[in-house]
Amino acid sequence: MAAKLAAFKAVDPSRYIVYVGFILILIGFSIVLRDDGFLTTRNLLNIVQQTAPITVMAVGMVFVLTAGEIDLSIGPIVAVSALISAIVLRENFWFLGAFAGLLAGAAIGAMNGLLVAYMRLPSFLVTLATMGFLAGVARWLTDLKSVPITNDTFNGIFGAGTLFGVPSLVMWTIGIVFLGHFFYRDSRYGAHVHAIGDSPLSARAVGIKVDRVRFSVMVLSGACAGLAGLLYSGRLHGARYTLGETDLLTVIAAVIVGGTRLNGGVGTVVGALIGSLLMGLLNNGLILMGLSVSEQLMVRGVILLAAIALTLRETRT
């Protein structure tokens, strides 16, 4: 009994605040919007599907933040990857289009990684610069024109398709979160990422290849943003230079609300998923409540502030 009590006391409540908040908001909306289609399977699946690209980017961001870095360039990576895959798909097999988009994301991440890990430049400034550069590339690639995607296989795999009745965007969410969670918590790589975020000097002293891990988290973040670009373009059956433009703050908010620390060392992939779903839940519920756009923004801001305050306060204690 005493052992059970001790184990119970050892549980860190800060890690569960976001889950409790999420469930409370879900229950709140379910009561208020009981007659407005909120609790239908279709609407709840919509929330997961709509947040799939944010969730995928959030998983990459958890690794980056835990390693004590940040990636501000994910928004335009989404657009560049989506456009490149759409261009390649005009005349090629679906796999080539998807591969090209993912490769573009990873390659941009590698460029960021080289500058951060090997040139020793701060990731905040490097990715701030590449964010601007890539926004220009996205506009220049097709001269602002949208590129339609008519490849049904691609659109099915990355957009509106289903497998055994489960929408593909839900499958992507589950798959990426599962993989991310495993590598983050249970692999040697994840342990290295944590160690570097805690103390790069100590990590180096115990033989961790700090530069290589820093490089890799930037590549991972770029690849995740590239995959998010594919998910957006598959969903919309086309790519456009504005895709991902407004996602950066949503992704960071989702990750922080989920319990990942902005200055490294601590994080959670499942928390990031919950944070991302929370953002989608708020968007969805506030629209269904029939609020005006201004009211939606204000209410969302207040709820997010409360969630962040709770998460960060508990983390500090």
Place this chain on the structure above:
Amino acid sequence: MKPRVQLKLTAIAAAIAALSTGAIAQTMGPGGESPTLASEVTLTDAEVQQIKGMDATAALLWHTSSDFVNAVTAGAEDEFKRLGIEVVATTDAGFDSAKQMSDIETVMAKSPSIILALPLDPTTSAQAFKSAVDAGVKIVLLSNVPSGYVQGKDYVGIVTDDLFQMGKQAADALAESIGGKGKVAWIFHDAQYYVTNQRDNAFKQTIESDYPDIEIVAEAGIADPARAEEIANALITKNPDLDGIYVTWAEPAEGVLAALRAAGNTTTKIVALDLSEPLALDMVNDGNVVALTADKAYELGRTMATVGAYGLIDKPAPAFSVAPAITVTKENVADGWKQSLNREPPQSVIDAMK
């Protein structure tokens, strides 16, 4: 038939069509549709009664939030109220195609009978609106149409402001203010966006064809309105003797005005599209701003709601309805505000007029 002859015949046919409808020939629909005046889109008393008994609902899925959108919303909401149609949701996609698709999916949970929306981009909007089309929602489009969509089948009708006239009237107003000759700059919206592209090009086309003594000596595109001031600074530095500047819409024009003020420039004239309090105040105080051209946004919203109601009762709707443009100067600022946004000008402007 030789292409040039064919072109002339097409132009004559368009002119005849324009005369017969009483509309302006130049603003054509995204698919080349001829315009119908918004004032011709009406419902009979019997039709109003029929619609009132339908318990219909509507959702407003906007592309952004602005004074213009507020006025369109007000016009639509007033008309929906008159018709006994409840507005169940309003959204703002923030110019993001993916967010617009999410908004549509979310709103479909409330099964609205009518959707009023501005599709952000023809290519990606085709998929974004598909769930609403499949569910048989009566969709009324503002200015833009998704690729491959057919009027009467996928959507009820398009309503827009008279984009060509807005650009043309801005050109006429600027030309008049500088005596029909001089050097002007053209600050356009550097994006693939039907509404601003049409208006910007109409200004340029009018100056080039109607005003041989006016030269466009500088062109600058803006993608981010917040950067308008620095773009204007560069323009003024390179061309200190500019007589006039056209700015694509009000928000960047406020930045251009700030740049002129900072440079102590009181002679270069500004024309811009859409109404804005700071610009109107400068205009009333005899500053750099000489005219603002605007659309009748409230009327546009009313027309969209009425076209939606056409869809409910299967009344054939015009493919492309146009709300007229107006030029607002110091002389007609109060009336212009009323006509465009259906409200009085801001108090600061009223005070400055006294």
